[in-house]
Amino acid sequence: QVQLVESGGGLVQAGGSLRLSCAASERTFSNYAMGWFRQAPGKEREFVAAISRSGHSTFFADSVKGRFTISRDNAKNTVYLEMNSLKPEDTAVYYCAANLDSYLAIRRVQYDYWGQGTQVTVSS
Secondary structure, three states, rough: OOEEEEOOOOOEEEOOOOEEEEEEOOOHHHHHHEEEEEOOOOOOOEEEEEOOOOOOOEEEEOOOOOOEEEEEEEEOOOEEEOOOOHHHHHEEEEEEEEHHHOOOOHHHHHHEEEEEOOOOOOOO
């Protein structure tokens, strides 16, 4: 059982930046492809970014491409989401997730473990 704990959310003005972190309890963290999703009020949870086990491959939703960066530090069992040029429409609860089977996963059903989420609010 992998436990994931997100941190780094908060309130930021439009155009600002935030860095989210997700710490995993699993010693074999490098066995998991990781992803970030978000859920705004009244909307379904949507894919944001994914990273492969080694960190060499990444994939982003079109809505965040060029503004967000995903990275990982397998020595620290942590995955990061660097968010720049934030917009009010980025406001959501952000979740990290772990996937054991896929190289890169963009669908919710592909992920085996989820964190509790961290709130990101972007004011206009």
